[in-house]
Amino acid sequence: MLTFLEIPKSNYYRWKNKPDDEYECKLIDRIEGICSKHKRRYGYRRVTAVLRTEFHLNVNHKRVRRIMAENNLQAKIRRKKFIHFKPAVIVKKADLVQRQFKADEPNRKWYTDVSTITDGETNLYLSAIIDGLNNEIISSVIGSSPNLELAFETVNQAVQGRTIDKVILHSDQGGLYTSPRFQEFVKEKNIIQSMSQVGVCYDNVLIESFFSHLKTEALYSQDFDATNEQIIEIVEEYIYYYNNERLQLKLNKLPPIKYREQLHTA
Incomplete structure (x- = not known):
C-alpha cells in the first residue's frame, strides 16, 4: 500500500508512533511540575533527565525543549549577556588593593x-x-x-x-x-x-x-x-x-x- 500510494516508510512509522493527545497533556503536566518544583531553574536538558530518571519516560530532549518553549517554561536564570559599553580609548590602572580589601576607616x-x-x-x-x-x-x-x-x-x-x-x-x-x-x-x-x-x-x-x-x-x-x-x-x-x-x-x-x-x- 505504501508503494502504491508512494508514501515513504519513514512517514508511516512517524504516524504510527505518534502519541495521542492524552499522552502529550500528561507530559506537559509533568514538565510543568518539574519546572515549578525547581522554580524555573532547570533548562530542557535537566528537565529531560528528570523525566527519564524519576518518571522513566523515554522522551526526546528536542520534544521537551519544544513543549517548554510553547508553554513559556524556559529557565529564568541564564540569558545571553548584553554587550557592555566599550570606549574608543581604553586606559588601564594599576591594582592598588592587591586583595587587601579591608579598610580601617570609612571612605578609604x-x-x-x-x-x-x-x-x-x-x-x-x-x-x-x-x-x-x-x-x-x-x-x-x-x-x-x-x-x-x-x-x-x-x-x-x-x-x-x-x-x-x-x-x-x-x-x-x-x-x-x-x-x-x-x-x-x-x-x-x-x-x-x-x-x-x-x-x-x-x-x-x-x-x-x-x-x-x-x-x-x-x-x-x-x-x-x-x-x-x-x-x-x-x-x-x-x-x-x-x-x-x-x-x-x-x-x-x-x-x-x-x-x-x-x-x-x-
Whole structure:
C-alpha cells in the first residue's frame, strides 16, 4: 500500500508512533511540575533527565525543549549577556588593593561593579559601590543600560554627604571604568582608581560576593514572573536589609551599618 500510494516508510512509522493527545497533556503536566518544583531553574536538558530518571519516560530532549518553549517554561536564570559599553580609548590602572580589601576607616577603599539582573520583563543593570570598612552598600543605581551615565550616577550617589579624601575606587577592567571620560570624572571627585586583573573575580571579591548574595537570597528564590518595577522594589528592599539587618560573621555578627556605628562609639 505504501508503494502504491508512494508514501515513504519513514512517514508511516512517524504516524504510527505518534502519541495521542492524552499522552502529550500528561507530559506537559509533568514538565510543568518539574519546572515549578525547581522554580524555573532547570533548562530542557535537566528537565529531560528528570523525566527519564524519576518518571522513566523515554522522551526526546528536542520534544521537551519544544513543549517548554510553547508553554513559556524556559529557565529564568541564564540569558545571553548584553554587550557592555566599550570606549574608543581604553586606559588601564594599576591594582592598588592587591586583595587587601579591608579598610580601617570609612571612605578609604570602595569597590564597584555592574551586575545584570535577568528576572524582570527586560534586563536591568545594577551598579553599586561597597565600602571596605564594613561591607556597606553606600551607593546603588539600577538602569536599563550599562552605560556611562549609570556609572556617573553611582559615584555621585556615593560622594553625596561624604568627605572624600583620595578614596580608592577599585573595579574590574570593564569598559565603563577604562573609559577616559569616567576616569576624568572620578579624578574631579578626588577619587583614585584601581583595577583588578582581567577575568579574575577574586580581585574584586567584596562586590562580587554582594551580587551573589542578592541574586541567591532575593531573586532566584522568587517563584513568579516579576515586572521591572517589582524587581527594582525587591532589590532596594534587599539592600536595606543587607545594610541594616543581615548579620555578617566577619563584622562581629552585626549588620554593616550597626558595625560602623559601633566603631564610632567605641
